[in-house]
Amino acid sequence: MSGTSRDITQLLGQVASGDAAAEAQLLDYAYDELRRLAGGMMRRERPDHTLQPTALVNEAALRMLGSEALASGRDRAYFFGAMATAMRRVLVDHARSKNASRRGGGAYERQPLNAVVESLERDAQIDLIALDDALKKLEQLSDRQAQVVALRFFGGMSVPQIADHLDIGVSTVEKDWRLARAWLHTQLGDGQLDHAQGPP
């Protein structure tokens, strides 16, 4: 990612000044990155789920377009932040609507994103909705720590990448991550797995 950092900032500048070719290139890049992220989230799934990351990637890309991350001409830090936010929104919104449709007792329609949500919750041992709520609380305590968690968990970024991205030291990121993870673990408690897996 660092190898292309200048390209992205440059592309963003061109997009902001209305260059459509740059926009297509940037969209291409966003697609690649989102696909890499989604692929990571789905890595443990069976191969017959190939269609589902497509929906995840497409929807996250649509949200990114909607967030105007591509058009605002901000730097690449903003771009990757927007990407992590888009992923988080898509996954959490979907987890919420999935739960709502179950609670409502209505016919449980299998949405294309369900498998992604389930796989991620199982793999990271986490309930996405509870995590989202806890992250909002963490923002009150420390906005930066909440960002570190979001970039790492939803943006799939490594510690050095996050340090670079937030313009802080690697050791600060590590400290933030350790503290935030321990705190989130106390917040989410031990019962989250039952909830994540839903009713039998």
Place this chain on the structure above:
Amino acid sequence: MTDRWQRVGELFERASELPADQRAPFLAVECADDSELRREVEALLASQADATKRGFMETDRMAAPPLPSVAPPAEDPMLGQRLGNYELKKRIGRGGMGNVYLATRCEDYKQRVAIKLLKRGMDSEEILRKFRNEIRVLAALGQHPHIARLLDAGTTDDGRPYFVMEHVEGKRIDEYCDNHRLSIRERLALLQKVVGAVHFAHQHTVIHRDLKPSNILVSESGVPKLIDFGIAKITTPELGDETATPTSTEYRAMTPDYASPEQIRGDSLTIATDVFSLGIVMFELLCGQRPPRTFASVSESATAAIEPPKMSVLAARPANVYVGGQHVERSPAETASLRQTSAGGLQKQLRGDLDNMALLAVRAEPKRRYASAGQFAVDIERFLEGEPVVARPLSRRERLWRTIKRNPLPTGVAAALLVGTLFGLLYLSQLSQQLVRKTALAGATTQADFLLGGHQYYTKVIGDVEKASPGAASAMKPPATYTIEQFAYLQENRSTKDGTQARLLSEYPFRNRAGRPPLDAFEKTALAHFESGEGDSYHEFVDIDDEPSLRYGIAMRMGKKCCECHNSHPDSIKTDWEPGQVRGVLEVIRPLEADLHRTRSGLQQAFAWMGVVIVGVFAAVLVAVRWR
């Protein structure tokens, strides 16, 4: 960051660096005056150990290897190389299987071509087969005048296959139309050719999947050509399994602005996807802008089938358009002037058939779009020739049905309540008619019982009299006296079958008549009522022995002859009667139990049936929505 949280973080960090047995003493010193702080840090430390053990939020195992950078390598070794008669000049595209180069013909530098070359290392049997299929399909498609032609195919020295496509020199269709200020009809004629070409590809089992203005080029002489069938999907299974699993190229095989809802969802694609994209192109060419996306998320697009705004409506809004590689704002008047008309004129032209045609092409449900690009093309032709088009606006019924489908629960409740209420009103009006009849019948039965009782009594008396002394019956009592005695009899017998009672009350009975009744409250009130001249009848609904009843009294007034008889009779206890004076009250007591019971059970039935109807209609609506 709050100060307290910062302090928690510091202590947590320092404590975790210490060996486990030194943490407690350390925290005891640091948090000497704040036991809550100490508890918080201790909880975090414990949680940290547990989280590590369980792999809580362990993102590392989710990390995927990063993709190679998209920025093209500085130098592609293929550039400048020769393939057959062509020299590769510039890379203009890349795909999963191979790259696309711009090349020139060696002996004629002016003739430019596009060459797709299979990537190195991609020469597996499988991929070679796919590549050959692509060549075969492109060769077939190239026969169409509006699809880029396949010029040549071959193999490089190191055995990699390539094919040579006509490099279309032209402008994007939207730029071409604006540059030449084409009218709506001219634009439609151009679009019709494009749609026809797409139909041709569909007939050759190829779906383009990425139709957009930049893939539709128009030459200076005005001939449109479709390019970039490189990512096209072949629909017939025997031509390759590209239909089955999406390959990595497919992530890029979508331009969100032109992608259909099913494409965004990642569903399997059909020719309807191309029809949708052509519909968006139609919007852009005719009204100068694309419809706003009517769906914002995958799950939403699955259920919501909201119609986008009409072209004639969009034409009145300023547009953000792409000109010469830049996005610029364009006013409705400018948009119209590029179409040789005024803003109002443009809206008028688009209204009606054209609006309907574009909307039919971009319906959210693939099945409800034009059945084929061919049908779309024919419809454009019909419009241009002034014939009626296939596309019609959604009928009132369809609109209603969509609304219902989007809101099944509220509609179900509303329908159930409406039908239930109508049914209830009908049932209740029916019921009230029944109750009126039943009550009338009960009243008549009681009356008849009374009369029959009186008749039987009088007959018996006459019989008795005749038996005792024949001929004496002619000297029977006058009717008034008889009536009094008849009611005295009824009173003695107390009641009819349904419990109705009759009472004869008088303040001044004859001495020889026994059983002077007590003057109760009702009688007093009734007498006062009669004597004050307010009327000759009086009633009250009261509970008698806890049973709801009707007490009905009528005035018994003295006639002239009655007065003479009473005033002169030796047994009379009052001798100053005057005609018209109230002598007493004839009272009928009717228990209402039977009537109330009848009404109650009728209402119960009414409510039960209303419930059945409401639940039934609600269920029927839900079933209908689910199954249609």
